[in-house]
Amino acid sequence: MSQADDAFVHHESIFEKPPLSLRNVHIMYKSRKGAVNAVRGVDLDLRAGESLSLIGESGSGKTTLGLGIVRLLVKTAKVTQGEIIYRRDGLEMDVGQLDAQQLREFRWRECSMVFQSALNSFNPVLRIWNQMYDTAKAHGWSDRRAVREHVLNLLRFVQLDAERVIDAYPHELSGGMRQRVLIAMSLLLDPQVLILDEPTTALDILTQRTIIDLLRRLKDEQRLTMLFISHDLAIAAELADRIATMYAGKIVEIGSADDIFYRPRHPYTLGLIRAVPKVIGEFEDLVSILGSPPDLVDLPSGCKFHPRCPFATERCRREEPDLEQVGQDHAAACWHWQAVEEEVADHPLHQSLPAQTIVYSGE
Amino acid sequence: MNLVKQTLASLGTTLRIMSYNKVGFAGFLMVIFIVLMSFVGPYFIPLDTVTKVDKIFQSPSAEHWFGTDHQGRDIFSQIIHGGKDVIVVAVIAGVLSTLIAVTFGTLSGFAGGRTDAFIMAITDVMLTIPQLPLLLILASLMKFENVTSLGVLLGLLNWPSLLRAVRSQALSLKERDFIEAARSLDLGTTHIVFREIVPNMMTYIIISLALAMTGAIYAQVALVLFGLVPFSGSNWGVMLSLAWVRGAIFFKDSVWYIMMPIAAIVLLQLSVVTTTRSLELVFNPRLRSGE
Amino acid sequence: MMAHIELQNVSRAFGKEQERVLAVDGVSLTIEKGEIRCLVGESGCGKSTTGKMIAGLLPPSGGRILFDGKPIDRLNKEEYRAYRHAVQIIHQDPYASLNPVQTVKQIITTPLLRHRKVSGSQQAYRRALELLEIVDLTPAADFLDKYPHQLSGGQRQRVSVARALTVDPKFIVADEAVSMVDVSIRVSLLNMLMRLKNEFDVTFLFITHDLALAKYFAWEGAISVMYLGRVVEDGPTPRVITDPRHPYTQALLAAVPEADPELTHRKRRIALRSADIPSLLNLPPGCTFHPRCPYFVEGECDVSAPPLEAISEGGRVACPVRKDEHVSLLIPS
Numbered sequence: 001m002s003q004a005d006d007a008f009v010h011h012e013s014i015f016e017k018p019p020l021s022l023r024n025v026h027i028m029y030k031s032r033k034g035a036v037n038a039v040r041g042v043d044l045d046l047r048a049g050e051s052l053s054l055i056g057e058s059g060s061g062k063t064t065l066g067l068g069i070v071r072l073l074v075k076t077a078k079v080t081q082g083e084i085i086y087r088r089d090g091l092e093m094d095v096g097q098l099d100a101q102q103l104r105e106f107r108w109r110e111c112s113m114v115f116q117s118a119l120n121s122f123n124p125v126l127r128i129w130n131q132m133y134d135t136a137k138a139h140g141w142s143d144r145r146a147v148r149e150h151v152l153n154l155l156r157f158v159q160l161d162a163e164r165v166i167d168a169y170p171h172e173l174s175g176g177m178r179q180r181v182l183i184a185m186s187l188l189l190d191p192q193v194l195i196l197d198e199p200t201t202a203l204d205i206l207t208q209r210t211i212i213d214l215l216r217r218l219k220d221e222q223r224l225t226m227l228f229i230s231h232d233l234a235i236a237a238e239l240a241d242r243i244a245t246m247y248a249g250k251i252v253e254i255g256s257a258d259d260i261f262y263r264p265r266h267p268y269t270l271g272l273i274r275a276v277p278k279v280i281g282e283f284e285d286l287v288s289i290l291g292s293p294p295d296l297v298d299l300p301s302g303c304k305f306h307p308r309c310p311f312a313t314e315r316c317r318r319e320e321p322d323l324e325q326v327g328q329d330h331a332a333a334c335w336h337w338q339a340v341e342e343e344v345a346d347h348p349l350h351q352s353l354p355a356q357t358i359v360y361s362g363e
Numbered sequence: 364m365n366l367v368k369q370t371l372a373s374l375g376t377t378l379r380i381m382s383y384n385k386v387g388f389a390g391f392l393m394v395i396f397i398v399l400m401s402f403v404g405p406y407f408i409p410l411d412t413v414t415k416v417d418k419i420f421q422s423p424s425a426e427h428w429f430g431t432d433h434q435g436r437d438i439f440s441q442i443i444h445g446g447k448d449v450i451v452v453a454v455i456a457g458v459l460s461t462l463i464a465v466t467f468g469t470l471s472g473f474a475g476g477r478t479d480a481f482i483m484a485i486t487d488v489m490l491t492i493p494q495l496p497l498l499l500i501l502a503s504l505m506k507f508e509n510v511t512s513l514g515v516l517l518g519l520l521n522w523p524s525l526l527r528a529v530r531s532q533a534l535s536l537k538e539r540d541f542i543e544a545a546r547s548l549d550l551g552t553t554h555i556v557f558r559e560i561v562p563n564m565m566t567y568i569i570i571s572l573a574l575a576m577t578g579a580i581y582a583q584v585a586l587v588l589f590g591l592v593p594f595s596g597s598n599w600g601v602m603l604s605l606a607w608v609r610g611a612i613f614f615k616d617s618v619w620y621i622m623m624p625i626a627a628i629v630l631l632q633l634s635v636v637t638t639t640r641s642l643e644l645v646f647n648p649r650l651r652s653g654e
Numbered sequence: 655m656m657a658h659i660e661l662q663n664v665s666r667a668f669g670k671e672q673e674r675v676l677a678v679d680g681v682s683l684t685i686e687k688g689e690i691r692c693l694v695g696e697s698g699c700g701k702s703t704t705g706k707m708i709a710g711l712l713p714p715s716g717g718r719i720l721f722d723g724k725p726i727d728r729l730n731k732e733e734y735r736a737y738r739h740a741v742q743i744i745h746q747d748p749y750a751s752l753n754p755v756q757t758v759k760q761i762i763t764t765p766l767l768r769h770r771k772v773s774g775s776q777q778a779y780r781r782a783l784e785l786l787e788i789v790d791l792t793p794a795a796d797f798l799d800k801y802p803h804q805l806s807g808g809q810r811q812r813v814s815v816a817r818a819l820t821v822d823p824k825f826i827v828a829d830e831a832v833s834m835v836d837v838s839i840r841v842s843l844l845n846m847l848m849r850l851k852n853e854f855d856v857t858f859l860f861i862t863h864d865l866a867l868a869k870y871f872a873w874e875g876a877i878s879v880m881y882l883g884r885v886v887e888d889g890p891t892p893r894v895i896t897d898p899r900h901p902y903t904q905a906l907l908a909a910v911p912e913a914d915p916e917l918t919h920r921k922r923r924i925a926l927r928s929a930d931i932p933s934l935l936n937l938p939p940g941c942t943f944h945p946r947c948p949y950f951v952e953g954e955c956d957v958s959a960p961p962l963e964a965i966s967e968g969g970r971v972a973c974p975v976r977k978d979e980h981v982s983l984l985i986p987s
Contacts, residue, residue: 057836057837057838058807058836159929174930174931176929177930204696204697204863204931205696205863205865205906205909205910206696206905206906206909206926206929206931207929207931208909208911209909209911210929212911231836231837232837232911233837233913234910234911234912234913234918235911236913237911237912237913237914237915237917237918238911238915238918238919257915258915258916261913261914261915271838272837272838273913275837275838275840275841276837276866276913277866277867277869277870278866278912278913278914278917279865279866279869279895279907279910279912280907280912280917280921280983280984281896282892282896283869283870283873283892286841286844286870287841288838288839288840288841288842288845289838289839290842292806292808292809292836292839293806293836293838350916539750540745540746540747540750540751541750541751541752541753543706543711543743543745544743544745544751544814544817544818545753546711547709547710547711547738547741547742547743547818548739548742548765548817548818548820548821549735549738549739549765549769549821550764550765550768551768554764554768558764559753562753562755562756563753563754563755565755646755647754647755648754648755648801648803649754649801649803
């Protein structure tokens with residue numbers, strides 16, 4: 001058995017406490033226009049072995065939240081309230097209390113993050129091997145041969161020509177290859193949790209597919225606990241067990257992937273789903289959400305979505321709803337979730353799949 | 364009348380925008396103050412030219428605010444009278460070199476091809492010649508009777524590095540989508556260069572202008588200090604040169620003679636450079652806060 | 655009917671000698687008046703270059719482009735001007751397509767005044783308000799004094815469209831015009847563009863990498879699929895989307911993740927022989943897709959570039975091997 005294989009530990013027990021819990025997390029940063037409330041009280045449990053997708057548009061706070069978890073926020077941003085609890089093997093720690101050295105360990109061994117722009121994450125003058133080895137060494141793993149063997153295994157796992165890629169410079173690799181190396185690198189020290197920020201955004205369709213399939217394998221075969229941050233609903237549909245919708249710094253709905261896609265209870269989630277076209281099948285009408293994303297410096301009163309919401313009433317202008325249970329393991333923050341339920345019942349999202357008009361003649 | 368009103372209104376807006384940056388605005392006020400003192404001051408404060416043996420090298424006092432020099436003359440009046448030439452040379456040199464750099468740099472970047480190759484060849488030749496030695500040689504060969512010709516000379520030597528920078532900015536701006544949109548709208552080359560490209564470089568141009576002016580101040584002071592430009596009368600550079608020659612730096616009381624022109628030069632430089640912080644706001648709307 | 659825009663064997667090369675690449679290689683296509691044509695493909699396939707050549711921003715290095723039946727390099731000065739005004743381009747990046755130091759008012763009134771579309775600044779002001787209303791920026795007066803950085807991405811794209819409308823275009827090249835805009839407002843932007851087509855009779859060339867958007871926007875139009883500088887398949891949108899024939903089109907459609915868990919998990923995977931796209935500097939001989947194609951036939955596909963051939967269901971396919979074969983993209987349940 002190779003190093004890469006036994007490097008992964010299974011965390012399957014449903015009785016196990018979640019590896020990552022966010023409790024009422026607030027993140028604020030200063031901009032020229034004033035204080036920006038990027039994240040306004042997020043409660044979230046990332047369960048062992050699950051893949052959770054945070055979806056939302058620009059300014060929803062999803063990326064800020066991801067960076068906040070691994071404490072990689074820019075200097076002007078700060079977690080002003082709440083705590084981020086990390087657990088492994090029955091031990092608990094508050095990520096907010098870690099010092100610089102502990103944080104470095106945390107980011108590689110416990111909770112690794114893969115960023116959006118794969119090129120910027122590499123040092124352009126170092127070969128892949130040197131970057132990997134430096135990292136391993138910095139974390140007290142200096143057996144050169146063992147590290148190399150491990151790195152080769154990881155590169156093979158992400159389906160790269162390992163022998164060639166390990167000695168390549170970042171610019172010699174294509175965008176998709178770099179993204180795969182980055183994922184391999186994030187697995188170097190066997191983290192329990194992997195956070196991926198827009199892992200496939202800048203990639204071409206066919207390359208995107210190879211990354212999605214790779215992440216699927218990580219999820220299905222290795223049962224890695226993963227948090228995806230993406231504006232792309234299709235990525236969530238492909239990879240997520242559970243989905244959380246964010247709007248204006250808050251989670252407005254959270255539930256299983258099927259609940260979110262077929263039984264949404266928040267008007268914003270419903271709006272997003274109806275705004276995204278599908279490739280397969282006949283023409284379908286799309287409905288866009290009115291208005292534009294909110295100005296985070298000057299948020300509307302009450303429910304932050306009310307200026308764009310077709311269900312909004314006077315109450316929504318005054319009071320901001322909290323998440324409430326709307327089904328089994330499914331919560332939404334909307335005063336009118338029952339109305340949304342009726343709307344979805346009248347116009348089902350779960351359409352019968354396109355008829356097989358074309359006879360398959362292959363294989 | 365309407366035109367006057369409009370001009371005043373836009374001047375008001377500009378000043379308001381400039382005042383968003385407190386440090387920059389303070390620098391701007393200081394520049395105005397120094398310019399006024401240097402150009403208007405001499406009409407009110409006569410230059411002290413009388414040698415007073417009993418008052419050599421005095422420290423500042425109520426009578427002589429900045430102290431006295433090696434001939435017992437008042438330093439304050441010399442500072443007032445000595446700024447004009449420095450400023451005139453700096454402005455001529457700065458504006459001239461910036462003008463050359465912006466015009467030909469933009470042309471070079473935008474036109475490309477042979478024009479570009481030709482302009483860049485000249486620029487590279489100019490860049491490889493060391494500036495100060497060249498200045499020294501030129502100054503010793505030519506006679507600079509007045510400040511204008513010195514300003515022009517400094518301006519003619521100072522443009523190459525700025526030109527290169529302007530060119531590379533023009534090159535990158537040229538590829539931007541909004542320039543392509545302007546081409547697609549058939550807005551014409553003149554419009555594209557002067558209304559689309561140059562305004563986007565203004566922040567950079569203003570900063571370069573300020574740096575070119577400070578560079579020109581140092582260069583002329585250096586020339587005067589080396590005694591290569593025989594300025595008659597009072598000039599901060601001449602003062603510095605005289606103070607140096609007279610050994611003013613060695614005594615506690617005489618040190619004022621050498622410190623005062625230095626302070627004046629530094630203050631002027633600092634004010635010019637900090638003013639750019641406010642000017643940036645005028646030319647780059649993205650930097651303005653609260654809007 | 656005479657084609658509005660016609661490309662005859664158009665090519666475009668970049669670079670010199672060893673570095674020379676053919677970004678567009680012998681593209682022929684016709685776009686009729688009032689049509690919506692989508693150009694889809696991955697980055698580097700030449701779709702943007704093709705759009706720029708059509709908009710007259712880049713001269714072709716081979717072949718010719720006809721505007722209303724006349725080659726654009728033979729137009730006289732007046733005709734050329736008319737052509738340049740008739741064809742406008744909307745760019746992808748809303749942050750780069752507007753001059754950051756100009757207000758919306760300046761951006762819109764400049765072309766109006768320059769081309770004498772209005773007389774005087776009063777009229778220009780009124781026309782600017784009108785145009786902003788056409789692109790759904792209301793109340794229009796609130797937007798006139800804004801700088802681009804004060805607008806959201808969607809609003810900027812609308813300003814770009816309003817600016818293009820100043821010269822009464824007949825043909826708009828929309829180069830990934832909604833790709834960088836948030837999901838929730840994409841649809842309203844597309845609907846706005848669709849309205850322009852209906853109200854002002856504008857013809858569209860919609861360039862995108864997003865097949866789902868192409869399908870939505872051009873359902874009544876046609877799609878051309880490009881790969882490494884060549885059109886490999888085209889035809890009426892419903893046919894290309896539901897019955898793709900070229901293996902590359904099939905691979906693309908199969909690879910797109912769908913925003914529906916059940917649907918996306920039921921899609922057929924098409925395994926390519928190679929994941930890597932060849933470099934334009936070193937293109938494979940014959941059909942450029944052959945090193946990746948699952949249906950590769952040795953001695954045929956790697957010998958000569960297959961021509962686009964018409965198929966009875968509509969459109970053309972550049973694959974003699976597979977052009978008459980149907981493939982379902984869903985695994986039968």
